[in-house]
Amino acid sequence: MERIILKVENISKRFGGIIAVNDLSFEIKEEEIIGIMGPNGAGKTTLLNIISGELKPDGGRIIFGGENITGLEPHQVVKKGIGRTYQIPQPFKKLTCIENVAIALMYGCNFSMTRALKEAERILEFVEFPKGKNICAGELDEISLKRLELARALALHPRLLLVDEIAGGLTDSEIPQVLKVLKRINEEFRITILIIEHVIKVLISLVQRIIVLDRGQKIFEGTPEEAISDRRVIEAYFGQH
Template sequence: MAGALLELDRVTKRFGRVVIADDLSLAVAAGDTVGVVGPNGAGKTSLFGLISGDLAPDAGQVVFDGAPVTRLDAAARCRLGIGRTYQVPRPFGDMTVFENVLVAAQQGGGLRRRASYAAAAWALEATAMTRQANVPAGRLGLLQRKRLEIARAVASHPRLLLLDEVAGGLTDPEVAQLVGIVRAFNAEGMAVVWIEHVVRALTAVVDRLICLAGGVFVGDGDPAAVLADPRVREVFLGNDVTRGLDGSPHPDEAVGSDR
């Protein structure tokens, strides 16, 4: 796809007999907002690993900003502009919030001296974590740990932000706050690809929704259309994942977490 920021070109990945990516092709343009849903064990997090460099594909190619990055590790891809979060935040508990984000700016983004301090300060302000800057990360509550995880991911000012279930376990007001933060990053020009089981959070942000199951994309397009697709409904074993699109209560458990 001409002008795509990220491209997966026929990417395949297997773990023994388990296929988590079966000849997958995907294009994401600069500034896009894309949601990813799928059943437990569908390989959604592994998809992020293939994009970020945590996993190497068995076949196919990963292209970022027009250049192949398939052979580059996660650190190199981060410095090119790919930032990601992880399902379970693992901050350095004995370090302060600011120190955690500073490490991300320096080691992940390759920034030094004033640039790294400025980037860390910006990331904390953007995630509403400035007041916790001097708090040891191990003392944070769930919402603050989620925000810190995002702050670390954006400290290098990535062009592509990969969010892995950052809304899980949060209350409705906390989810609303998180949605506002993600929207703001997209408004800054970051492309966002977001794996999430809290579907109402996705539909509040993304313009495109992808459903991954069995190593293939079984749905890709307008979020409401994808959630209404019979193939997607079948993936979720008959669960009504479209509830919540009209403001009605949403069964978050309809879309499970991934491994």
């Protein structure tokens, strides 16, 4: 029997007179990769911020692993088993890459520095971090920053990984490289992944299911193939490009 790891129940969020998320509900099964897409301003990042505790919803509930985590602070959400990446990576720029990952391990797993550095090296290898683990994070190119962001999130040993537009800033040849890492994270660590993107071609080869948002509302839920031909998706999203 498939188990539900995350339930989003009737979540709403306003910013003044703007409704960013409007009575949104969906479920994610354990070990699933699900994509959320929609045009700019659809409410995608707001949703991630609500799940991760960075924003408080005006209504609704977030249920993770059967527990109501609505309104918890971000560090409490992390401890429950939810990690995330950001569209604009946020490493400690003056620390080395391996130190960035080690700090996450020390925080998330209470590792000693020696053990954390050893495990950090293994995680960097897993995400296919190129070289220069001892250079400062502030010196990295875009794809290396994305890999470091994934490594830092993995270091927290999440059960659910929230991924915010990881393809942003990458070239067409670099995007498949990070998608390959996400697939390995899902398959080898059995981590559930919720990824938001506004480019559907990024999601087609990765996710089993897509939810499309428009102006904070869910207008579609189904397979990537179904999304491409859905009239509502075409009108709300593709018609803008």
